[in-house]
Amino acid sequence: xxxxxxxxxxxxxxxxxxxxxxxxxxxxxxxxxxxxxxxxxxxxxxxxxxxxxxxxxxxxxxxxxxxxxxxxxxxxxxxxxxxxxxxxxxxxxxxxxxxxxxxxxxxxxxxxxxxxxxxxxxxxxxxxxxxxxxxxxxxxxxxxxxxxxxxxxxxxxxxxxxxxxxxxxxxxxxxxxxxxxxxxxxxx
Numbered sequence: 100x101x102x103x104x105x106x107x108x109x110x111x112x113x114x115x116x117x118x119x120x121x122x123x124x125x126x127x128x129x130x131x132x133x134x135x136x137x138x139x140x141x142x143x144x145x146x147x148x149x150x151x152x153x154x155x156x157x158x159x160x161x162x163x164x165x166x167x168x169x170x171x172x173x174x175x176x177x178x179x180x181x182x183x184x185x186x187x188x189x190x191x192x193x194x195x196x197x198x199x200x201x202x203x204x205x206x207x208x209x210x211x212x213x214x215x216x217x218x219x220x221x222x223x224x225x226x227x228x229x230x231x232x233x234x235x236x237x238x239x240x241x242x243x244x245x246x247x248x249x250x251x252x253x254x255x256x257x258x259x260x261x262x263x264x265x266x267x268x269x270x271x272x273x274x275x276x277x278x279x280x281x282x283x284x285x286x287x
Contacts, residue, residue, distance in 0.1 A: 101154040102252045103163040105185050108174030109199045110147050113240035118149035123261040124253050125153045135161035146178060172247050174240060175199045176211045191220040193247045195239060197227045222246060229283040238280035245284020
């Protein structure tokens with residue numbers, strides 16, 4: 100089994116945190132993990148991407164070959180479109196609905212959604228709305244992981260443990276909020 104995820108977004112959205120939680124969960128399940136990150140101009144609203152490769156056997160490279168990603172997990176809808184050439188024909192796109200408009204000629208949101216919806220497996224998640232419902236708008240990335248759970252080759256319980264571990268050391272109150280965000284995403 101090999102499962103390749105390209106995680107994308109804009110600097111500050113938590114792309115690398117998403118990758119860390121999924122990678123930790125995969126390792127807890129005894130799988131091999133390779134990860135590579137590209138930060139770009141992330142501090143100025145530029146693109147961020149992380150290649151995350153999960154396998155039950157040896158992984159030769161950190162980078163996902165073009166056309167081989169099983170999933171694009173995106174914190175920003177336009178960013179999901181930038182990387183479609185990396186996706187397998189039967190791959191899935193899971194993206195946040197909320198745009199991060201950081202360029203003057205940002206396309207109309209409905210045009211972006213229409214293009215995403217043409218994909219055989221594409222899910223646009225209202226992460227901001229669900230994060231607010233969870234109790235903290237900063238939990239959008241947990242909502243996104245929740246929405247992707249049905250496609251990840253990992254147990255929900257393992258992801259929950261990784262989320263718990265990540266936030267318990269920061270503030271125990273954050274554990275419940277992030278768990279609720281994860282659940283809301285899973286039920287979206």
